[in-house]
Amino acid sequence: MDASNLRKEYTSAGLDKADVHHDPVVQFRAWFQNAIDAGLHEPNAMILATATGDGKPSARTVLLKGYDERGFVFYTNYEGRKAGELETNPRCALLFYWGELGRQVRVEGTVSRISEQESDEYFTSRPRGSRLGAWASQQSRPVKDRSVLEERVLALETEYEGREIPRPPFWGGYRIEPEAIEFWQGRESRLHDRLVYRREDGAWRIERLQP
Numbered sequence: 001m002d003a004s005n006l007r008k009e010y011t012s013a014g015l016d017k018a019d020v021h022h023d024p025v026v027q028f029r030a031w032f033q034n035a036i037d038a039g040l041h042e043p044n045a046m047i048l049a050t051a052t053g054d055g056k057p058s059a060r061t062v063l064l065k066g067y068d069e070r071g072f073v074f075y076t077n078y079e080g081r082k083a084g085e086l087e088t089n090p091r092c093a094l095l096f097y098w099g100e101l102g103r104q105v106r107v108e109g110t111v112s113r114i115s116e117q118e119s120d121e122y123f124t125s126r127p128r129g130s131r132l133g134a135w136a137s138q139q140s141r142p143v144k145d146r147s148v149l150e151e152r153v154l155a156l157e158t159e160y161e162g163r164e165i166p167r168p169p170f171w172g173g174y175r176i177e178p179e180a181i182e183f184w185q186g187r188e189s190r191l192h193d194r195l196v197y198r199r200e201d202g203a204w205r206i207e208r209l210q211p
């Protein structure tokens with residue numbers, strides 16, 4: 001799959017209100033599938049931007065693990081920095097950058113924790129090593145040495161030998177319910193296409209923005 005040719009195809013086809021789906025989730029599904037088909041590395045990697053209660057921003061990469069009409073789901077430690085910020089200020093933004101396709105998708109919305117059952121189901125599907133890693137790491141806190149973490153994992157391996165590893169109570173998913181989703185398609189001469197969907201009175205309104 002030659003992603004540079006795909007990019008040219010998308011660039012010349014552009015993005016028009018008449019061609020996009022009225023439901024941004026369906027539109028996202030199409031673009032996400034394009035990113036998968038193009039063989040991009042970790043097409044589900046997204047930048048998550050959060051801010052403290054007094055507006056100090058921070059950003060980091062997380063992996064999209066599910067999306068539907070309700071929003072976009074990722075998993076993390078509920079006691080790390082991003083979680084602390086999200087618990088006091090649930091407003092956040094996501095950014096997907098699919099450079100080889102000349103595309104980005106921007107999402108703005110509000111997070112809430114997903115159900116314990118949903119987190120359990122995903123946790124159970126993870127490899128054993130990742131499950132132990134979730135228990136071992138006090139995310140975002142300083143640690144003296146890598147060996148401290150490795151020793152914790154060894155101790156956990158012994159503790160859980162021959163047993164199922166339960167989901168740590170401090171680990172689970174968040175869902176970002178979108179209020180706005182922008183699809184950006186790079187075009188010639190910097191006249192890029194931008195279509196933003198905004199939720200208004202329960203319906204999505206689409207607007208073209210200048211590049």
Ligand SMILES: Cc1cc2nc3c(=O)[nH]c(=O)nc-3n(C[C@H](O)[C@H](O)[C@H](O)COP(=O)(O)O)c2cc1C
Nearest residue numbers: 045060061062063074075076077080081082083140
């Ligand atoms: C490609 C990639 C994917 C990542 N996925 C996740 C993820 O799904 N969940 C997560 O908590 N951290 C993930 N991380 C690590 C985060 O970027 C970050 O280092 C960590 O969550 C701590 O962030 P915080 O201190 O702001 O809470 C990922 C990093 C990279 C580079």
